[in-house]
Amino acid sequence: MPEEPTVGLVLGSKEPRERKARSQSEVAKRRAKRTDKPRIKDIAEQLGVSVATVSRALNDKPGVADDLRRRVIEMAAELDFTPNMAARSLNGARTGAVAFVVHQHGIPVANDQFYFVMLRAVERALSKHGYHVMIATVGERADGRNEELRLVSERRVDGVILAGPDINSSLALSAIQHGLPVVLVDNALERTPSDSVVCDNRDGARAAVEHLLFHGHERIAFVGGPTTWLSTRERRAGYEDAMREAGLETMVIHEEATTVTTGMAAGRKLVGVPHTLLPPSAVFAVNDAMALGVMRAAREAGCRVPGDLAVVGFDDIDMAEISDPPLTTVRIAKELMGELAARQLLELIHTERQLPVKSVVATTLVVRMSCGCAAK
Amino acid sequence: MPEEPTVGLVLGSKEPRERKARSQSEVAKRRAKRTDKPRIKDIAEQLGVSVATVSRALNDKPGVADDLRRRVIEMAAELDFTPNMAARSLNGARTGAVAFVVHQHGIPVANDQFYFVMLRAVERALSKHGYHVMIATVGERADGRNEELRLVSERRVDGVILAGPDINSSLALSAIQHGLPVVLVDNALERTPSDSVVCDNRDGARAAVEHLLFHGHERIAFVGGPTTWLSTRERRAGYEDAMREAGLETMVIHEEATTVTTGMAAGRKLVGVPHTLLPPSAVFAVNDAMALGVMRAAREAGCRVPGDLAVVGFDDIDMAEISDPPLTTVRIAKELMGELAARQLLELIHTERQLPVKSVVATTLVVRMSCGCAAK
DNA sequence: AGTTTCTACGTAACCGTTTACGTGATTTTT
DNA sequence: AAAAATCACGTAAACGGTTACGTAGAAACT
Numbered sequence: 061m062p063e064e065p066t067v068g069l070v071l072g073s074k075e076p077r078e079r080k081a082r083s084q085s086e087v088a089k090r091r092a093k094r095t096d097k098p099r100i101k102d103i104a105e106q107l108g109v110s111v112a113t114v115s116r117a118l119n120d121k122p123g124v125a126d127d128l129r130r131r132v133i134e135m136a137a138e139l140d141f142t143p144n145m146a147a148r149s150l151n152g153a154r155t156g157a158v159a160f161v162v163h164q165h166g167i168p169v170a171n172d173q174f175y176f177v178m179l180r181a182v183e184r185a186l187s188k189h190g191y192h193v194m195i196a197t198v199g200e201r202a203d204g205r206n207e208e209l210r211l212v213s214e215r216r217v218d219g220v221i222l223a224g225p226d227i228n229s230s231l232a233l234s235a236i237q238h239g240l241p242v243v244l245v246d247n248a249l250e251r252t253p254s255d256s257v258v259c260d261n262r263d264g265a266r267a268a269v270e271h272l273l274f275h276g277h278e279r280i281a282f283v284g285g286p287t288t289w290l291s292t293r294e295r296r297a298g299y300e301d302a303m304r305e306a307g308l309e310t311m312v313i314h315e316e317a318t319t320v321t322t323g324m325a326a327g328r329k330l331v332g333v334p335h336t337l338l339p340p341s342a343v344f345a346v347n348d349a350m351a352l353g354v355m356r357a358a359r360e361a362g363c364r365v366p367g368d369l370a371v372v373g374f375d376d377i378d379m380a381e382i383s384d385p386p387l388t389t390v391r392i393a394k395e396l397m398g399e400l401a402a403r404q405l406l407e408l409i410h411t412e413r414q415l416p417v418k419s420v421v422a423t424t425l426v427v428r429m430s431c432g433c434a435a436k
Numbered sequence: 437m438p439e440e441p442t443v444g445l446v447l448g449s450k451e452p453r454e455r456k457a458r459s460q461s462e463v464a465k466r467r468a469k470r471t472d473k474p475r476i477k478d479i480a481e482q483l484g485v486s487v488a489t490v491s492r493a494l495n496d497k498p499g500v501a502d503d504l505r506r507r508v509i510e511m512a513a514e515l516d517f518t519p520n521m522a523a524r525s526l527n528g529a530r531t532g533a534v535a536f537v538v539h540q541h542g543i544p545v546a547n548d549q550f551y552f553v554m555l556r557a558v559e560r561a562l563s564k565h566g567y568h569v570m571i572a573t574v575g576e577r578a579d580g581r582n583e584e585l586r587l588v589s590e591r592r593v594d595g596v597i598l599a600g601p602d603i604n605s606s607l608a609l610s611a612i613q614h615g616l617p618v619v620l621v622d623n624a625l626e627r628t629p630s631d632s633v634v635c636d637n638r639d640g641a642r643a644a645v646e647h648l649l650f651h652g653h654e655r656i657a658f659v660g661g662p663t664t665w666l667s668t669r670e671r672r673a674g675y676e677d678a679m680r681e682a683g684l685e686t687m688v689i690h691e692e693a694t695t696v697t698t699g700m701a702a703g704r705k706l707v708g709v710p711h712t713l714l715p716p717s718a719v720f721a722v723n724d725a726m727a728l729g730v731m732r733a734a735r736e737a738g739c740r741v742p743g744d745l746a747v748v749g750f751d752d753i754d755m756a757e758i759s760d761p762p763l764t765t766v767r768i769a770k771e772l773m774g775e776l777a778a779r780q781l782l783e784l785i786h787t788e789r790q791l792p793v794k795s796v797v798a799t800t801l802v803v804r805m806s807c808g809c810a811a812k
Numbered sequence: 813a814g815t816t817t818c819t820a821c822g823t824a825a826c827c828g829t830t831t832a833c834g835t836g837a838t839t840t841t842t
Numbered sequence: 843a844a845a846a847a848t849c850a851c852g853t854a855a856a857c858g859g860t861t862a863c864g865t866a867g868a869a870a871c872t
Contacts, residue, residue: 147828
């Protein structure tokens with residue numbers, strides 16, 4: 061008769077989960093815990109030191125002998141160690157990521173590219189310093205006006221870059237209240253002092269208009285977006301500076317957005333102006349998208365560009381160069397602005413600078429065909 | 437004489453940092469630990485339950501009475517609680533973020549916008565499900581060919597979306613080896629089966645070429661990018677399908693990139709073709725950027741579009757509509773593709789589907805002016 | 813009525829790092 | 843040479859969640 065095997069089912073053992081390794085010197089080749097990703101502990105065991113020392117060595121903290129520090133770094137490289145950022149950031153240390161926030165327009169047109177270029181410049185600059193970029197688009201105010209950034213409240217990022225003209229200032233405030241560094245790009249807050257990177261809108265606009273003036277234009281119209289947008293206001297100011305100096309009347313049109321479509325709308329208003337009024341001979345548009353729209357509307361109305369109407373834009377998006385006629389415009393150094401924003405944010409993260417800094421980068425007038433000066 | 441206050445400086449108390457709260461019922465209003473951010477513990481204390489229960493309640497895990505679960509959720513809302521994702525992901529649970537990887541071209545031109553639109557669609561779809569998007573641009577192979585995604589090795593993301601034609605397949609492999617779900621967009625891997633979202637390149641190209649054929653063109657050239665790019669290969673196949681059916685000869689030009697510049701180069705080759713050969717009467721370009729380049733080169737060579745040369749593109753980027761003449765092109769539903777990619781990735785993350793799925797979305801021929809059929 | 817199975821919850825280990833604190837072994841100070 | 847300061851390192855407590863396991867009480871079976 062076969063013996064029954066004694067099936068011993070032991071539940072609830074005294075010490076749950078091998079509480080502590082009996083000896084910690086014999087555990088040399090402890091491999092493959094959950095995943096085979098090397099942890100800081102693995103480095104420590106290989107070298108026979110404590111995890112604290114390894115952490116200090118890797119983070120350039122004092123209190124580690126130079127020789128040991130070197131060995132730790134070598135071992136880390138050998139094991140192909142990359143720190144688990146979740147664990148690191150849990151202690152309130154840096155998360156190694158920043159947020160890039162851009163407003164989600166209803167009808168995003170050409171100037172999208174503007175922000176994408178910046179985004180990439182930001183990413184490139186930050187990744188050099190080991191940072192990652194999380195993107196967030198903030199929606200229309202309609203649905204949830206309280207619009208707090210989840211990225212911020214979830215503690216995912218060390219800083220925030222806010223791009224675009226209609227950044228809700230409450231957005232910036234909420235980040236600042238969380239104690240996070242904030243840098244605005246292509247915008248700046250009115251009341252709240254904060255870091256920002258802009259281009260010299262006013263000067264660029266003035267240069268563009270002065271170029272038109274120099275070539276004999278006297279009736280120059282301004283086409284812009286909402287007056288709440290800083291870029292529109294500043295560029296209009298530059299336009300007015302130039303016109304005032306020349307002793308000329310201004311003609312101003314504001315649309316609710318700065319797209320090709322609204323540019324066309326503005327263009328139609330300008331060329332279809334009542335006969336009692338003289339139509340403008342030139343238009344300075346607040347950005348290239350609108351300028352292209354104006355050109356298109358003019359063409360559709362049988363008005364030749366630049367023959368009957370000279371057009372100048374702002375931004376120098378890719379399309380400006382290949383449009384017909386190629387668009388004269390004010391070039392913004394988008395990559396530089398993105399890079400500056402990244403650098404300023406890093407500085408804010410790593411130091412305790414209190415006073416905000418506003419970087420303003422110069423612009424360049426790029427003369428192509430649409431202003432007509434080459435033909436004149 | 438004033439009594440000296442007994443200044444008791446106690447160092448090294450027996451129990452470091454209040455080891456355990458003596459009683460845990462009296463600690464009702466324990467506020468402001470480090471930051472005032474509410475933790476799961478705060479909710480638990482307010483309700484007099486354990487943190488485990490709160491965690492279960494908030495994560496829809498079983499084992500919580502319906503009534504209590506409701507109260508937990510209410511309290512979480514009242515305290516404005518948002519989970520600390522670092523802590524959550526430390527256990528190997530989800531990180532709540534995915535990576536969007538796009539190759540960083542040397543000279544990024546027009547078709548940038550293509551990926552930006554997708555990126556935004558992805559972000560919108562994923563944020564609805566509480567996910568964040570981290571962007572990563574992978575550089576030229578030159579510097580570090582081993583190109584492993586830090587985002588992946590740092591355990592920051594639950595999945596990866598790889599966009600663009602020249603995604604290094606080793607990139608995908610490395611992510612897959614880490615056990616991460618991967619979805620390719622606008623591309624697909626040859627050997628390695630994996631999820632992907634593409635548009636019907638072949639069919640779209642065939643439709644475009646057939647449109648030209650229908651309007652009488654017989655000498656139709658194909659202009660594309662590197663033959664290693666799937667999109668170029670497939671669109672060329674569609675082009676060849678149509679030409680073969682019509683019994684016509686093919687004319688093919690491949691450039692090393694698909695930009696406006698390379699499009700111009702191709703355009704010059706076509707219009708400057710030796711006189712012994714008949715120049716093409718129409719061009720099908722592999723994307724809009726190249727098509728715009730072809731148009732520009734043609735115009736510079738005194739060749740009218742569409743009069744002397746009909747041009748059709750692919751993608752339907754914003755510029756296509758506002759170019760002169762407006763570009764006839766094959767529209768890709770970029771938003772839809774981004775959304776599909778997001779959905780597929782979520783599915784991969786949340787389920788254990790093994791078999792890869794390839795989504796192919798149909799294209800639409802958008803007839804504008806550059807093909808000349810309206811004028812014919 | 814006694815035994816088993818659920819159900820709902822509490823307890824505490826655990827994830828991988830950082831860091832306050834403790835401790836011997838040196839070095840510096842008086 | 844004894845005392846004090848410094849240095850190099852180890853110990854273990856956080857950080858804020860998730861989750862395996864334990865356990866009362868209620869419900870469902872004999």
